[in-house]
Amino acid sequence: MNILMIGCGKMGGAMLRRWCDASNHSFTVIDPAKPDLPQKVRVEADLSELGGEIFDMIIVAIKPQMIEAVLPDYKNSLKNGGVVVSIAAGFALRNFSKILGDVPLVRVMPNLPALIGLGATGLYANTLCSSGQKKTVEDLMEAVGRAFWVSSEDELDKVTAISGSGPGYVFQIIESYIAAAEKLGFKPDEARALVLQTILGATEMANRSDEAISALRESVTSKNGTTEAGLNALNANGALDTLMRETTDAAYKRAIELQ
Structure with a gap:
C-alpha cells in the first residue's frame, strides 16, 4: 500500500521504523520538522510538495488539538475506498467523519512500549472498513507489539485507561x-x-x-x-x-x- 503519515513525533517515528522493517508498504511523511527516518521513507515538510498524490491509507499522527485545523487539507489525498488510521488519543471517529465524510476509519490506541516493539495496542474500526483494511492495520500494529480489537469506542477508552495509561x-x-x-x-x-x-x-x-x-x-x-x-x-x-x-x-x- 501507499501510505501517508501526517506528523511524525517520537511514537509515530518509532512505529514507522518497525513498519519499514516488517512490511513492503511505501511510506511518505509530512512533518515540518523533517525527522530523521529510514532512507526508504519519503519525508516532506508540506502537503504542497506531494503534487496532488493520493494514498491508500492516511495515518493521523499529530496532536488531537491540531486535527481540526490540519486534516481538512488532506481530504483529497485519500483514494476512493482508502482508509484513515488515527493514533491521536481522544479524538472520536464522529469528529473525523465531520471533517472527512463517510470513509473507512480506524482508531488506534498504542502505548509507550510500542517504542521497543512490546506495545499493547487497542483497535476500533467503523463499519465502512473492509476485512482487508482491518487486517492491514492489525498487521502494522502487531509489528510494534500485540493488537487487540474492541467492539466500541467506549471500550477503546477503557483500553486507554488500562494499557494506554x-x-x-x-x-x-x-x-x-x-x-x-x-x-x-x-x-x-x-x-x-x-x-x-x-x-x-x-x-x-x-x-x-x-x-x-x-x-x-x-x-x-x-x-x-x-x-x-x-x-x-x-x-x-x-x-x-x-x-x-x-x-x-x-x-x-x-x-x-x-x-
Whole structure:
C-alpha cells in the first residue's frame, strides 16, 4: 500500500521504523520538522510538495488539538475506498467523519512500549472498513507489539485507561518499589537492578504460564512466611485492589471527558 503519515513525533517515528522493517508498504511523511527516518521513507515538510498524490491509507499522527485545523487539507489525498488510521488519543471517529465524510476509519490506541516493539495496542474500526483494511492495520500494529480489537469506542477508552495509561502506573510502582529497597539500605543502582529484574522475571513467568495469576502468587507465598507478611501489608483489606480500581476508573472518566 501507499501510505501517508501526517506528523511524525517520537511514537509515530518509532512505529514507522518497525513498519519499514516488517512490511513492503511505501511510506511518505509530512512533518515540518523533517525527522530523521529510514532512507526508504519519503519525508516532506508540506502537503504542497506531494503534487496532488493520493494514498491508500492516511495515518493521523499529530496532536488531537491540531486535527481540526490540519486534516481538512488532506481530504483529497485519500483514494476512493482508502482508509484513515488515527493514533491521536481522544479524538472520536464522529469528529473525523465531520471533517472527512463517510470513509473507512480506524482508531488506534498504542502505548509507550510500542517504542521497543512490546506495545499493547487497542483497535476500533467503523463499519465502512473492509476485512482487508482491518487486517492491514492489525498487521502494522502487531509489528510494534500485540493488537487487540474492541467492539466500541467506549471500550477503546477503557483500553486507554488500562494499557494506554498503564505504563505510567507501572513506572510509579517501580519508582516506589525502588525507593523502598533503598530505604532498606541498598544503593540506588543495586535497588534499581533488583527491582527491575524481579518485575521482569515475574512478568515473563506469568506470560509463559497458563496458571491463574492468583495461583502463581500463592506458589511463592508460604504460610507465615516473608511473602505473606509483605502481601498482608501491601493489600490489607483489599486496599491495593481498591486503589487500582480507582486509578483505572479515573483514567477512563478522563478519556471520556477529552472527547
